[in-house]
Amino acid sequence: MSEYIFYPGCSIESSAKAYYESTMAICKPLGIALKEIDDWNCCGATEYLSLNLTPAYALIGRNLALAEKQANGSQTVVAPCSACYLNLAKADHYMYEDKAFGEKINEALSAGGLHYTPGKLAVRHLLDVLVNEIGLDKIRAQVSKPLAGLRVVPYLGCMLPRPDYGERYSDSEHPLEFDELLQALGAEVIDFPLKTACCGGHMTQIGPDTAFELIRRLIAAASESGADVIATVCPMCQMNLDAFQGQMNGYFHTHYKMPVLFFTQLMGIAFGEKPEKLGFGQEFVSARQALKRIGVEVPEAAPAAKKPAGLPMPSPLQKKPIGTTEEASQ
Amino acid sequence: MSAEEKKPQERVGVYVCHCGTNIAGVVNVEDVSTWAGEKLKDQGVVVSRDYKFMCSSLGQELIQNDIKEFGLTRVVVAACSPHLHEQTFRTACKGADLNPYLCELVSIREQVSWVHTDKDAATEKSKAIISGGVSRVVHHEPLEPLYVSIHPATLIVGGGIAGIQAALEIADAGYPVYLVEREPSIGGHMAQFDKTFPTLDCSACILTPKMVQVGNHPNITLLTYSEVEKVDGFVGNFVVSIRKRARSVNEADCTGCGICWEKCPKKVIDDKFEVGIGYRKAVYTPFPQAVPKYPVIDRENCIYYEKGTCKACEKFCPTGAINFAQEDEIMNVEVGNIILATGWDLFDARRIPNYGYGRLPNVFTSMEFERLSNAAGPTGGQIVLRDGKTVPKSVAIIHCVGSRDKNYNNYCSSICCMQSLKFAHLVHERTGATVYNCYIDIRTPAKAYDEFYQRLIEEGTLFIRGKVAEVTDAALSPAEEGKLVIQVEDTLIGKQRRIPVDMVVLSAALEPRADSKEVAKRFGISCSADGWFIEKHPKLDPVATMTEGIYIAGVVQGPKDIPASVVQGAAAAARVLGKIQQKEIALEPVRATVNEEQCSGCRICNDLCPFSAILFHEDKMVSEINPALCQGCGTCVAACPAGAISGTGFSNEQILSQIDGLLFLNIKSKEAVKA
Amino acid sequence: MTSNPTTSGPPSLLHEVAMRTPGNSHVEMCIQCGTCGGSCPSASAMDHTPRALFAMLRANMRDNVLSSNTPWMCVSCYFCTVRCPQDIHITDVMYTIKNISLETKAYQAKTASDFSKTFIRWVENYGRSFEVGLAGLHTLKHFAGRLLAMAPMAIGMITKKGMSITPPKRIQGMDQLKKILKRAKELEAA
Structure with a gap:
C-alpha cells in the first residue's frame, strides 16, 4: 500500500466530481491510499496569488503546515488539480529558496499556531505520482479492458509541465509521460502539437473572446486529428474545454462535439470499472458515442440531482433587457 | 619561528606602486610605504618607497639603484598581479645583478584596490600583504632557469581551415608538420558550405587549393581518419601517440578512381558530411574533392563485415587496393609544439521543443541548409522542402537558436547573423521566395559585413526584430493550413504576429566539441565552463595556453568565422615558428621535488599531477618528478601525506612565513593605526 | 527578491517590482527579445506586450505600467517564463505588477x-x-x-x-x- 497526503482542491468538490470519483476508483486497485488533509482551504488559484504576496503564500502555507502536521509516514502531497499542485509547489519552492520570505510566511502562520518547514514535503501532481512513482508496469498490470481503437488526445495544459520546479517532466512543452500512460492503457495516442497550450484559464470569466479562441484552437486541432476524446489532468482545463464548448460553438458558429474527460476516467474504464462509478455522464459533451466504439456502454444520465427551478441565474435573464448584447449582434 | 632566525641576514627593499590612481585612488600608498619602512625594520626592510608607476623605466631604475646603494639582497614590489609585471621586476633585479627569483611581486591592485571601496581597510590590507611578502622573500633561494631544446616538428590536431592554415604556414617555413584529422578527409566544416559571407565566393573554390597544397606538401605528414590517443613530454619534447584507424584500403595502391564506391551496393545515410539529409556508400570519400583521395570502408555498415560476403569493391578495384584485414596502426611521433584546432559541433536544435526540429519535417538546421544549397549537395543546390521536390514560396530564418539563451548557451555564436543573411540571399537568388529573418540584434561588425546587411535589405528580405516564440503546424486559420507558422512578437510594432511559411531554417549555435573536456585533459590545457579552450590571455595572448608549447586556433577557442579562424591559424603558426627558431627555451625554475627519504611510495601524487610529470620507480618504490614536465602547480605538494614533496619557490617555510607575515600585521598594525 | 536599483533617487517601479517578487525574478535583465510577447496566448487582448511593459518599467513609466491591462490578461500559462532566454520569472512579475496596481488603485481592467x-x-x-x-x-x-x-x-x-x-x-x-x-x-x- 502506498500512502499519500491528499489535497483535493475546491473544484473536485463541485465541478469536477467525476475526477474525484474516478481517482478513488483507480487508486484502490493500484494500492494507493490517499489521506485527505483535514480542514484544508482553497489554494487561492491564480486569482489570490496574483493580487497579493504575503497573504497568498500564507493561504497556501496553511495547507502545507496542516499537511506537515498531519503527515504520517508519507512526505508527499498529491494534488489532482494542476493549479492547486502548482500553487502548493510554488509556495514550498519560494519559501525554501528565499529564506527571509519563508520566515515571513511562517510568521503569518504563527498567528494561527502553525508552522511549515520549507522543503519538508514533496508536492506532486496525481499524474506524476502515477507515472513516476507507481510506474507504468503496475498500471499495465491492472488493464483488463484495453482502450484499443480509442483515439485520445493527451492534453496537459500549462501548470503541470511549467514551470516544473521539481523537474519531474521530460520537457516543459512536449513531455511524453502522459502519452506513455495512455498508451499503457491501450489507447491510440495522438501526437498533439498543442498538448501544453493554454485552455483559456480564467479568461472565460474576464475576456471570453480570447478564451473562446483558445478553446477553439484546441477543440479544432483535436477534431482535425480525428480524436474520439480529449483526456485532461486538470479541472479547469476540463471545464473550459467541455462546459464552454457549447458557447464557443455559438461564438464561432461551429458544431464541434468533442468529449473532454479526466484521464482517471479512462484509466477506470481500462481497469474494467463500471462507467457509472467513474463519473461518466457528468460531462457536457457526452462521451457515450466514443465509449461505444470500444464496446463500453454508459447508462443514460441519472436524473437531475436538483430541480433547476430555483436557479438564481436564469431568472434575472427573464427580467433583464438584452437588446444590445454581443450574442444579439452576431 | 625561522623568520626570527633569518631576518638579520637579508636586506629587503619595499616598493609600493600607485599605478596612477588605480591603486593610489583607494590605498593610501604613502602611508603604506612609510609604515613598511618603519614597522618592518625587524623583518629586514632597509628601504621603502612609493612611486607613481613602478613598472616605468624610472621606477625600475629606482629599484636597481637601491640594490646597489643599499646592498639589497631581496626586493618586494607591491603593485599589480604577477601575471602582468613579475617578469618586468625580475628582469630589473637581474640588471642590477640580483638573482631574479629573489624578487617577490605582491598584488595590491587586483587583490586590494580593485575589489575594495573602504580606503582605511584597503590600506590596512595592503600592509598585511606586504608584510607577508617580506616575511616570505627572506626565504627565497636564488634559482636558475632550466634550458630545454626544441624539436623542430609540430603536431596540428584538426584539419579544418584553422588547422590547414597553420600547417601550411609552418611547412612553408621549412619545418615538418604532422596534421591529424579524425574524418577521412581534411576540410572541416568549411568544406560543407556552398558560399562564404560577405563576398559570396564559393567555399570549395577557395578551400580546395589549400587542401591540395596540404596533401602535396613535402613537409606535411597528413594523418586522416586518425586520432591522438596520448601525449607525453613537455614543451620542445612532446611524444604523441596517434591511432591511424584502418581505412581497409592500401593507400600505396589506391588511385582514388572511385570504382569501389560506384560498385558498392550499400547505401548509408550520411550523418556527418551531409548532416543526415544525404547518402553515401559504405566505402566512400566524404566529398569529391576530398584530401587525401583514398576512400575508407565504414565497417559498421559494410555488408562484408556484417555478413561475410559481398566484396564488390575488392572485385572491381583495378589496383587491388582493398584490404579487409587491415588493422589500426599506432604511430609515435616526436614534436616540439602542438596546435589544437579541433573546431566545433552544431547545437542540437531538438533541445528547443517549441521550434519543432525533428518533429516538423520542414524545419531545417543551418548545416542542413548549407548542404541543401550546396551545388555538390544531395539536391544539387536546389533549395527544396523535405519531400525533395517542392520549392518553398516563403522561408523564415530564425537567428540565435541555442545562443544568447540562459536555457542553452549564454554566448553569442558570432557567425549566425551573417550566416542567416547569406541564407536569405541564397533563398532569394534560387527560389524567389519571400524571406523573413527574425533576429534579436543584427551583429555585423567586421569589414564589409554591414554592407552585406544593407544589400539584403535592398533585396527585399523582411526583417522582424523579435526572437521567435514557437514554430507550429497547428493552424488557426485557412491561410495557415498545411503551413508552418512562426509565432513572434514584432517588437518594433509591439504586436504578436503569426506568419505562415513553407520552410523554417534555424541558425543553430556553435558548441564546443562533445569531447572537448577530455581532449583538453589529454593535452593538459583548460576549458571554460562552456567548454571552449582557454587562451593564455584573452587580449594579448589569444592563441597560447597556460601550458607551454600548446597553442589553440579557430573556433575551439570560441565562436568565430572563417577569416578570424584563418588569422588564428596563422598566428599560432607564427608563435610556433618563433619557438622553433629559439632552438632552446628557458623554463621557469618553479618546480616540485620529492625527498626520496620521506617518500613512502604511496603513489597518491602520480595520478593527481595534471601534467603527468611524476614517474614511479618500482625498484626504489619512490616517486620522482621530471623537472622539465613539472609546471610548479603545487597539487602534489598539497596532496603528499608524508610531506615529502616540496615546491621550489613554494616551500613550506616560505608559505608559512608569508602567513605569519600576514598575521603579524593583524596584531601590530591596529596599534599603529591607533597611535 | 533581489534587485538592481540603477539610480540613487527614489526607488523606481522596476526596483519595487523586483523587491516584491519572491525569489530572484531577474526582471532587470530583459534584453527586449520579445519571446514573451510572441509566446503569450492572450497577447491580442493586451494593450502592451509583456516585453513592452518591461521597457516601460525600465523607463519608470509608473502610471502607464500600473494602468495597463497586460498583467490582468495573463493566463498563467508560463510559456514566457520557461522560454525567456534571460530566465526572467515573467508570470511572477505579472502577479507583482497586478498586486501593486490593485494596491495603488491604478488598474483599469x-x-x-x-x-x-x-x-x-x-x-x-x-x-x-x-x-x-x-x-x-x-x-x-x-x-x-x-x-x-x-x-x-x-x-x-x-x-x-x-x-x-x-x-x-x-x-x-x-x-x-x-x-x-x-x-x-x-x-x-x-
Missing part, C-alpha cells in the same frame, strides 16, 4: 479585477472557493448579455455535475485562517 476581488471575498469568508456562485455573480455584473448563452451551461452544472448552488460549508478553522491572513496583511503593509 475592471472586469478582471472584479473577478479576482469576488474570488478573494469567497475564499476569505469560507476558506474554499465556489465556482457556481463566483461565475454567476461575475457574469451577472459584467456579461449580462451572455446569460442567454450561458444558461444551458449553468443548468448543466447543476443537472449533470450535481453541483450545489449554495455556497460551500465554511472550513472549521475559519478563525485560524482569518488570523493568519490578518497577520499576513500586516506583514505585507510593513
